[in-house]
Amino acid sequence: MEYVSPEGLRLDGRRPMEMRQLRAELGAVSRADGSAVFEMGNTKVIAAVYGPREVQNRSQQINDKALIRCEYTMANFSTGDRMRKPKGDRRSTEISLVIRQTMEACIMTHLMPRSQIDIFVQVLQADGGTRSACINAATLALADAGIPMCDLVTSCSAGYLNSTPLLDLNYVEDSAGGPDVTVGILPKLDKVTLLQMDAKLPMDIFENVMQLATEGCKAVANYIREVLLENTKQLENRRGV
Amino acid sequence: MEHKLANSLIMTVNEKKFIESALLSDIRVDGRRPFDYRNLTIRFGSEDGSAEVQLGQTQVLGFVTGQLSQPYRDRPNEGSFAIYTEFSPMADPSFEPGRPGETAIELGRIVDRGLRESRAVDTESLCVIAGKLVWSIRIDLHIIDNGGNLVDAANIAALAALSTFRRPECTLGGEDGQELIVHPPDEREPLSLILHHFPVAVTFGFIGKENTVVIDPTHYEEAVMGGSMTATLNINGDVCAIQKAGGDAVSQTVIMQCLRIASVKAGDITSKIKDAVESYNTQRSLRKIKRHNPDQQGSSSDVAKRHMERLTVGSDQSGIASQFNEHDKTNKRNSTLKGFSGGPASWDPYSKGVDGDALRISLASRVAPVDKQKEESSQVNPETKSNPKSSETNSIALTREVGLEKKQSKTLKDAVKPKHKRRNKSNAS
Amino acid sequence: MQPTIMEAKPSNLVDQLVVPGDVILDLSNMANQTLKLGGGLRQDGDSICVMKAGKLRFMKPNKYWVESSQKRYVPSAGDNVLGVVVDTKPENFLVDIKGPALAFLPVLSFEGGTRRNIPKFEVGTLLYVRVVSANTGMNPELSCMDANGKAAEYGILKEGYMFESSTGLARALLSSPPHPVLEGLGKKLSFEIAVGINGRFWVNASQSSTVILVGNAIQKSESLSLVQQKIYLEKLLKSIQ
Numbered sequence: 001m002e003y004v005s006p007e008g009l010r011l012d013g014r015r016p017m018e019m020r021q022l023r024a025e026l027g028a029v030s031r032a033d034g035s036a037v038f039e040m041g042n043t044k045v046i047a048a049v050y051g052p053r054e055v056q057n058r059s060q061q062i063n064d065k066a067l068i069r070c071e072y073t074m075a076n077f078s079t080g081d082r083m084r085k086p087k088g089d090r091r092s093t094e095i096s097l098v099i100r101q102t103m104e105a106c107i108m109t110h111l112m113p114r115s116q117i118d119i120f121v122q123v124l125q126a127d128g129g130t131r132s133a134c135i136n137a138a139t140l141a142l143a144d145a146g147i148p149m150c151d152l153v154t155s156c157s158a159g160y161l162n163s164t165p166l167l168d169l170n171y172v173e174d175s176a177g178g179p180d181v182t183v184g185i186l187p188k189l190d191k192v193t194l195l196q197m198d199a200k201l202p203m204d205i206f207e208n209v210m211q212l213a214t215e216g217c218k219a220v221a222n223y224i225r226e227v228l229l230e231n232t233k234q235l236e237n238r239r240g241v
Numbered sequence: 242m243e244h245k246l247a248n249s250l251i252m253t254v255n256e257k258k259f260i261e262s263a264l265l266s267d268i269r270v271d272g273r274r275p276f277d278y279r280n281l282t283i284r285f286g287s288e289d290g291s292a293e294v295q296l297g298q299t300q301v302l303g304f305v306t307g308q309l310s311q312p313y314r315d316r317p318n319e320g321s322f323a324i325y326t327e328f329s330p331m332a333d334p335s336f337e338p339g340r341p342g343e344t345a346i347e348l349g350r351i352v353d354r355g356l357r358e359s360r361a362v363d364t365e366s367l368c369v370i371a372g373k374l375v376w377s378i379r380i381d382l383h384i385i386d387n388g389g390n391l392v393d394a395a396n397i398a399a400l401a402a403l404s405t406f407r408r409p410e411c412t413l414g415g416e417d418g419q420e421l422i423v424h425p426p427d428e429r430e431p432l433s434l435i436l437h438h439f440p441v442a443v444t445f446g447f448i449g450k451e452n453t454v455v456i457d458p459t460h461y462e463e464a465v466m467g468g469s470m471t472a473t474l475n476i477n478g479d480v481c482a483i484q485k486a487g488g489d490a491v492s493q494t495v496i497m498q499c500l501r502i503a504s505v506k507a508g509d510i511t512s513k514i515k516d517a518v519e520s521y522n523t524q525r526s527l528r529k530i531k532r533h534n535p536d537q538q539g540s541s542s543d544v545a546k547r548h549m550e551r552l553t554v555g556s557d558q559s560g561i562a563s564q565f566n567e568h569d570k571t572n573k574r575n576s577t578l579k580g581f582s583g584g585p586a587s588w589d590p591y592s593k594g595v596d597g598d599a600l601r602i603s604l605a606s607r608v609a610p611v612d613k614q615k616e617e618s619s620q621v622n623p624e625t626k627s628n629p630k631s632s633e634t635n636s637i638a639l640t641r642e643v644g645l646e647k648k649q650s651k652t653l654k655d656a657v658k659p660k661h662k663r664r665n666k667s668n669a670s
Numbered sequence: 671m672q673p674t675i676m677e678a679k680p681s682n683l684v685d686q687l688v689v690p691g692d693v694i695l696d697l698s699n700m701a702n703q704t705l706k707l708g709g710g711l712r713q714d715g716d717s718i719c720v721m722k723a724g725k726l727r728f729m730k731p732n733k734y735w736v737e738s739s740q741k742r743y744v745p746s747a748g749d750n751v752l753g754v755v756v757d758t759k760p761e762n763f764l765v766d767i768k769g770p771a772l773a774f775l776p777v778l779s780f781e782g783g784t785r786r787n788i789p790k791f792e793v794g795t796l797l798y799v800r801v802v803s804a805n806t807g808m809n810p811e812l813s814c815m816d817a818n819g820k821a822a823e824y825g826i827l828k829e830g831y832m833f834e835s836s837t838g839l840a841r842a843l844l845s846s847p848p849h850p851v852l853e854g855l856g857k858k859l860s861f862e863i864a865v866g867i868n869g870r871f872w873v874n875a876s877q878s879s880t881v882i883l884v885g886n887a888i889q890k891s892e893s894l895s896l897v898q899q900k901i902y903l904e905k906l907l908k909s910i911q
Contacts, residue, residue: 063793090349090350093346094343094346094350097343097346098486100487101486101488104488105468181483185490189490191491191492192485192496193489194485194486195470195483195484195496196484196485196486197483198357198359198481198482200475202479203478203501206480207493210493210496251756251766253794253796253832254794254795254796255827255830255831255872257794258829259878262878263881266877271886272883
């Protein structure tokens with residue numbers, strides 16, 4: 001199948017290096033300490049953060065840093081074929097683990113010993129790149145909750161179809177069976193914390209695709225930065241400063 | 242609280258600091274350099290499709306079994322495979338019995354992704370009847386001892402077990418051409434899987450503030466390291482999968498450097514697996530010479546027909562049975578007795594009354610000694626042939642167990658279990 | 671009865687290998703005399719039975735015990751052990767000594783210890799301590815002082831690396847004549863070593879490579895016979911030069 005037309009356009013009309021429309025909204029869940037909705041094109045996820053709070057299960061308490069927990073779920077209506085998925089299947093357990101460890105890389109856990117931070121992310125609409133969207137949403141929600149972080153983790157995916165590196169795959173491109181590289185970076189340090197990839201790819205091409213995904217992450221980072229600045233400005237206005 | 246403290250690995254401050262400071266002078270606690278891999282040994286059980294991998298102190302068992310089943314609806318002409326991990330609580334004090342934990346799932350997913358997405362296993366050749374019947378392969382990975390770097394060891398175990406696995410040949414026949422015939426292994430040589438390439442996982446740990454890179458971390462290093470990355474590559478230098486699930490951030494140049502090192506290591510490991518498989522196959526064919534003894538031929542097919550009930554693919558006890566015959570006198574007496582009392586001669590003494598799983602475990606636990614015996618027995622082989630007792634040897638030599646058919650003459654309709662549940666494998670992301 | 675016949679004859683199994691269930695002494699034909707039983711022995715009616723596999727030892731006039739090598743340690747008073755601090759409580763440090771229960775190290779049991787100068791140990795500190803009391807049903811108690819209230823060589827061990835061994839190896843390292851490998855290495859290299867009878871030893875040297883070499887050589891020597899040890903040592907010493 002042709003995923004990139006001879007004119008260099010993708011199925012949804014984007015250019016290979018073009019990202020989908022980003023949209024973010026802070027404070028979507030009123031009861032949570034921090035929350036955010038993040039959209040990448042048709043992919044839409046919601047994240048809520050509770051904490052730092054008292055550790056619920058005392059045996060899990062860590063004496064010198066905060067305990068981070070993360071739960072990733074997909075809403076039943078998020079995919080095309082609507083079906084009930086058993087809770088805690090292998091895929092979501094793994095993604096929960098990946099998101100947790102990625103967020104741990106940027107949260108200053110040692111500042112909040114003997115406490116617990118819960119991150120809940122749910123996919124509302126799935127159109128490829130849910131993992132990345134979840135990480136971006138979680139970052140925003142953590143920032144909204146005022147949790148100290150050393151940097152804003154952002155994530156983006158890239159693939160390689162019809163011998164063209166493609167940024168930010170949608171569902172159709174993702175399920176084409178080609179390589180799929182998800183990268184999560186700390187943009188200020190320019191270092192990679194999350195890197196997942198599957199399918200066969202020669203090493204030099206992989207480097208290009210990873211580079212492309214990293215550029216995507218930086219673009220996301222700029223957007224998230226703007227959103228946060230805007231939000232902070234509004235908070236200032238509300239306080240009447 | 243105290244209970245938990247007692248179970249987790251207790252690392253002293255001294256050890257943490259030492260591992261970091263020693264790394265600065267390019268040396269690790271077990272005497273390795275940062276990019277040395279630990280000693281790798283691969284052993285095979287007497288059955289096809291079982292392998293035991295020892296990587297330093299880490300020990301992983303891999304078992305591959307196959308079963309005929311209905312294909313997934315979205316892939317009607319492809320067989321399937323699934324990976325099951327078992328973190329036995331005996332392997333590490335922190336492993337708890339019960340449902341697989343996060344690490345167990347992650348490990349399974351990494352191995353699975355490396356094999357599946359790079360299409361290492363030719364699933365199309367596992368199709369028997371398109372849309373109706375395919376082979377589904379199950380890979381069981383049992384962690385026996387946790388000495389660190391379980392992912393690599395488990396991945397090697399999976400590859401080794403897959404490359405020695407054999408399934409009975411299936412054809413359609415009968416009067417209307419619709420009957421499924423599973424050929425017992427002594428009629429037609431069972432087929433091995435088609436593996437296009439070996440995706441080998443190589444794990445790196447990032448230790449300390451400088452994120453010093455070490456390959457193949459031990460469990461002490463795992464307790465100290467801030468992050469890890471598993472790169473799955475094949476011998477051609479293709480990247481098949483990468484997993485770096487958060488943790489300490491590293492720069493892209495470091496990642497590319499790791500990939501280059503990993504591709505070299507992957508080449509070494511691939512050739513190690515291939516050598517081990519080759520020597521296993523030579524031994525196997527030596528055993529086979531014995532199996533195709535002419536005076537055995539007639540009765541064995543008959544037997545196979547009758548005893549298809551407990552046929553598990555690829556379980557071939559001929560090796561072990563003959564070893565027992567030579568090495569264990571009492572056992573021999575036992576088995577010959579049974580052989581004469583129960584009509585058909587080729588009974589495995591073990592398949593009566595002992596269930597397959599227990600047998601498998603007991604076999605697994607003897608892998609090491611058996612291996613030695615195997616060498617001996619392969620030398621003894623020619624003598625045994627001329628030996629008057631050889632017919633006895635053969636008589637115990639064979640049993641195969643497969644899960645599905647009771648009788649060979651069963652029709653296809655009965656053979657296919659209705660499977661309403663469809664597992665959606667194409668995930669949305 | 672007739673004390674003349676029944677002299678205090680030691681069991682004929684002394685210095686032999688015994689396994690659980692072996693009867694070493696039959697009391698029914700023995701005179702009234704006091705026997706002292708050490709680890710691995712028990713009285714069952716009129717006989718003294720073995721509980722652990724090992725070598726039966728006898729010390730005049732009446733002490734019996736079974737010497738065995740194991741990974742776990744059974745605390746007994748007077749032993750010098752290496753412990754790791756796992757938690758701090760107001761009255762005690764909780765210390766792991768590889769025994770069945772965590773041991774208590776009272777915060778005052780240091781030389782000149784008062785309420786004012788309680789030492790601060792972070793979790794994971796390595797200590798060379800003495801077992802003061804070990805009774806079943808209670809956590810063992812430790813001390814960082816010798817019987818005279820002096821610090822002696824007890825206390826915190828800084829830097830270096832702690833290796834695990836079996837209790838048998840630890841005993842061999844402490845025995846006299848000294849362990850051949852340890853003695854041989856000591857002639858060529860300069861390093862510090864502290865051996866805990868609970869199956870741990872700590873090595874420190876100015877160079878990390880020396881620590882690693884000594885530690886691994888000692889660990890490896892356990893599985894070698896005396897002759898093999900000598901050959902191994904010679905090889906090792908040659909490779910150093």
